[in-house]
Amino acid sequence: MSDDGLRQGSAAVRSSVARTHRDPGDPILVVEPGRSDDPQAPVLVDGVPRSVGLRRLGDRRAVVGIDGTPHSLLLGPARRGDGGSSTREVVVDGWLVTVETEPAERAALRDRASRRTGGADAAGPLEVRASIPGRIVAVAVAEGDEVAAEQGLVVLEAMKMQNEIRAGRHGIVERLAVGVGENVEVGDLLLVIR
Amino acid sequence: MSPPFRRLLVANRGEIAVRIIRTCRELGIETVAVYSDADAAAGHVRAADIAVCIGPAPAAESYLRIDAVVQAAVETGAEAVHPGYGFLAERAEFAAAVVAAGLVFVGPSPDAIHRLGDKLAARRLAAEVGVPVVPGTLDPAPVDRPDAVAAIVAEADRIGYPLLVKAAAGGGGRGMRRVERAADLPAALAAGAQEASASFGDGTVYLEREVLPARHIEVQLLGDASGRVVALGERDCSIQRRHQKLIEEAPAPGIEPADRRMLHALAVRLAMAAGLRNAATAEFLRDSDGRFWFLEVNTRLQVEHGVTELVTGLDIVAEQLHLAAGETLSPAVLAAAERAAEPDGHAIEVRLSAEDPGRGFAPAAGTISHWSMAAGPGVRVDTAIAPGDRVPPDYDPLIAKLLVHAGTREAAVDRLRRALDETEVGGVQTTLPFDRFVVRHPSFREADLSTGWVERWWDGPAERRSAIEVALLVGALTAIDERAGTAEGTRPVVGEAPAGDSSDGAWRAAGRAASIARWPR
Numbered sequence: 001m002s003d004d005g006l007r008q009g010s011a012a013v014r015s016s017v018a019r020t021h022r023d024p025g026d027p028i029l030v031v032e033p034g035r036s037d038d039p040q041a042p043v044l045v046d047g048v049p050r051s052v053g054l055r056r057l058g059d060r061r062a063v064v065g066i067d068g069t070p071h072s073l074l075l076g077p078a079r080r081g082d083g084g085s086s087t088r089e090v091v092v093d094g095w096l097v098t099v100e101t102e103p104a105e106r107a108a109l110r111d112r113a114s115r116r117t118g119g120a121d122a123a124g125p126l127e128v129r130a131s132i133p134g135r136i137v138a139v140a141v142a143e144g145d146e147v148a149a150e151q152g153l154v155v156l157e158a159m160k161m162q163n164e165i166r167a168g169r170h171g172i173v174e175r176l177a178v179g180v181g182e183n184v185e186v187g188d189l190l191l192v193i194r
Numbered sequence: 195m196s197p198p199f200r201r202l203l204v205a206n207r208g209e210i211a212v213r214i215i216r217t218c219r220e221l222g223i224e225t226v227a228v229y230s231d232a233d234a235a236a237g238h239v240r241a242a243d244i245a246v247c248i249g250p251a252p253a254a255e256s257y258l259r260i261d262a263v264v265q266a267a268v269e270t271g272a273e274a275v276h277p278g279y280g281f282l283a284e285r286a287e288f289a290a291a292v293v294a295a296g297l298v299f300v301g302p303s304p305d306a307i308h309r310l311g312d313k314l315a316a317r318r319l320a321a322e323v324g325v326p327v328v329p330g331t332l333d334p335a336p337v338d339r340p341d342a343v344a345a346i347v348a349e350a351d352r353i354g355y356p357l358l359v360k361a362a363a364g365g366g367g368r369g370m371r372r373v374e375r376a377a378d379l380p381a382a383l384a385a386g387a388q389e390a391s392a393s394f395g396d397g398t399v400y401l402e403r404e405v406l407p408a409r410h411i412e413v414q415l416l417g418d419a420s421g422r423v424v425a426l427g428e429r430d431c432s433i434q435r436r437h438q439k440l441i442e443e444a445p446a447p448g449i450e451p452a453d454r455r456m457l458h459a460l461a462v463r464l465a466m467a468a469g470l471r472n473a474a475t476a477e478f479l480r481d482s483d484g485r486f487w488f489l490e491v492n493t494r495l496q497v498e499h500g501v502t503e504l505v506t507g508l509d510i511v512a513e514q515l516h517l518a519a520g521e522t523l524s525p526a527v528l529a530a531a532e533r534a535a536e537p538d539g540h541a542i543e544v545r546l547s548a549e550d551p552g553r554g555f556a557p558a559a560g561t562i563s564h565w566s567m568a569a570g571p572g573v574r575v576d577t578a579i580a581p582g583d584r585v586p587p588d589y590d591p592l593i594a595k596l597l598v599h600a601g602t603r604e605a606a607v608d609r610l611r612r613a614l615d616e617t618e619v620g621g622v623q624t625t626l627p628f629d630r631f632v633v634r635h636p637s638f639r640e641a642d643l644s645t646g647w648v649e650r651w652w653d654g655p656a657e658r659r660s661a662i663e664v665a666l667l668v669g670a671l672t673a674i675d676e677r678a679g680t681a682e683g684t685r686p687v688v689g690e691a692p693a694g695d696s697s698d699g700a701w702r703a704a705g706r707a708a709s710i711a712r713w714p715r
Contacts, residue, residue, distance in 0.1 A: 094626030099669030
């Protein structure tokens with residue numbers, strides 16, 4: 001294999017797609033490192049060259065300079081998933097972000113697969129889960145009820161504050177998984193809208 | 195000097211329990227902690243000499259149980275009970291139960307708590323002694339009573355909108371609802387009453403006009419059994435979100451000494467009329483014309499008492515303990531009260547809470563994986579947290595208070611910026627990004643403070659989004675490196691710090707330099 005082939009091959013393997021574990025509206029980045037033989041080469045972020053310098057300072061800390069602006073970082077340990085994906089906690093300027101990364105080619109495959117089932121996805125059941133741990137203090141709907149988007153479903157009390165969980169879209173309450181007085185943890189199923 | 199008590203029970207948890215235990219240790223008082231099942235290994239339990247489990251995680255079944263707390267005090271041989279803030283601190287029946295058990299309650303008398311701690315009774319008392327009160331009702335509002343809707347709507351029309359539904363037993367914004375029009379009033383009354391009932395065990399609510407723009411300024415009071423009450427100065431707590439204080443400072447900037455004296459005198463007059471002993475705080479709003487309006491009295495130690503301690507040099511908890519033991523106001527307290535209108539130095543506190551400032555300060559419980567607090571000259575941190583601790587979802591999200599003290603307000607702001615940059619928390623989202631934003635904002639530096647500050651200046655989602663892009667980029671680069679390993683022909687994207695150099699500041703500069711040097715040309 002020529003030098004060129006090796007570089008191109010490794011760049012493709014090394015490209016990564018990063019997304020957060022939270023809001024669907026959060027950005028997704030495609031990151032490709034610069035040419036392996038050129039220490040001055042910029043990193044391509046969504047195809048745009050950016051100047052990035054990253055230095056680890058021991059196990060947990062790092063400092064990154066992006067286009068001349070430095071940020072202090074905390075890096076959590078990587079939790080490996082399948083297919084080369086991994087998840088880690090990154091704290092930037094006090095913001096805690098759980099970053100999920102996977103190789104670019106795997107992300108592309110997944111995207112194609114989900115696009116094929118995209119129509120079914122939108123009409124399929126929507127599982128409403130707890131985003132914070134707490135106690136259910138009110139349930140405003142019953143199984144079989146029709147709900148509008150943004151309609152209040154349940155009230156979750158956490159840290160003495162009441163948090164109203166609203167419907168992500170219009171539909172019918174197919175299943176109600178919790179009742180008043182129950183304690184829930186992050187990720188627990190609250191109800192299903194079809 | 196012999197300690198005021200031999201053994202004291204702290205009827206609280208978290209940072210305030212640890213803060214009280216620290217003073218007790220200095221005074222030679224043994225401490226008893228109480229805890230719920232969720233707090234078996236919590237910081238206040240680790241700090242105390244004796245710890246007693248008083249029930250399961252929900253506060254109503256543990257920290258809010260008067261019988262269980264009093265029983266723990268009696269069984270452990272405690273002579274006194276310090277309630278901290280929140281939980282039972284402002285419940286007159288708790289203070290009465292402590293006294294009935296033959297113990298000393300560290301705080302005002304049950305009678306004074308009832309008269310001042312009940313916001314409605316305090317408003318009536320203030321009006322009687324000529325202290326201007328925020329316009330609103332002086333009697334409980336009816337809740338869930340269709341027959342009374344017309345009357346309360348008429349009352350609300352007289353007060354004027356927007357107005358606030360407030361809990362008579364309240365504090366910290368719990369049970370409070372903002373109402374802009376009559377149609378929303380019945381629902382707001384019901385919701386406020388339910389939250390008040392869950393938080394305080396008392397669902398009484400009332401109405402008050404919303405004063406905007408306003409500064410929140412409060413006066414620290416101490417009183418002794420002889421009936422003497424003094425003011426130790428005031429604090430500005432205007433940086434709030436939905437009536438939850440976020441940043442507090444002492445003294446309140448931009449107030450003339452004559453206005454200070456007048457404000458302190460109003461607070462003392464009210465406290466003396468109520469027969470106040472021990473510690474309390476009188477809260478006022480200052481409107482845009484510079485007029486002070488009485489809000490409420492908190493008959494307990496405040497979260498933000500530390501800024502007054504830094505400016506006056508007093509330990510307010512120690513003074514509370516001596517006063518509770520029947521001593522008169524100490525010479526140090528009287529001297530501080532003399533200087534209260536013309537204080538030296540400036541102190542600022544930020545409340546570090548397990549909340550997400552990018553999502554409307556929603557609670558963010560979890561486990562603290564990394565915890566590194568600021569230190570150095572003029573910095574104080576009050577916390578009960580150690581790495582590995584779980585922040586339970588059952589209680590208030592406050593996990594630490596970061597306080598700074600300096601000769602001038604400007605120097606204190608600089609010191610706070612430095613201290614916030616040193617602060618690192620992993621595992622749980624905190625209000626740290628918000629605090630760093632505030633301390634760098636020109637209007638905060640210029641002391642342009644208002645209870646509407648957060649709403650006006652803070653755009654959480656936008657701030658979070660720019661941080662997310664950095665995090666995603668960093669996450670991707672580290673993942674690329676870890677996948678590639680040290681395979682031949684690949685260059686690590688992530689550099690390792692060479693051995694021997696551990697200076698963070700130097701590396702921050704190096705990161706900037708490396709980044710600038712690699713700017714694409």
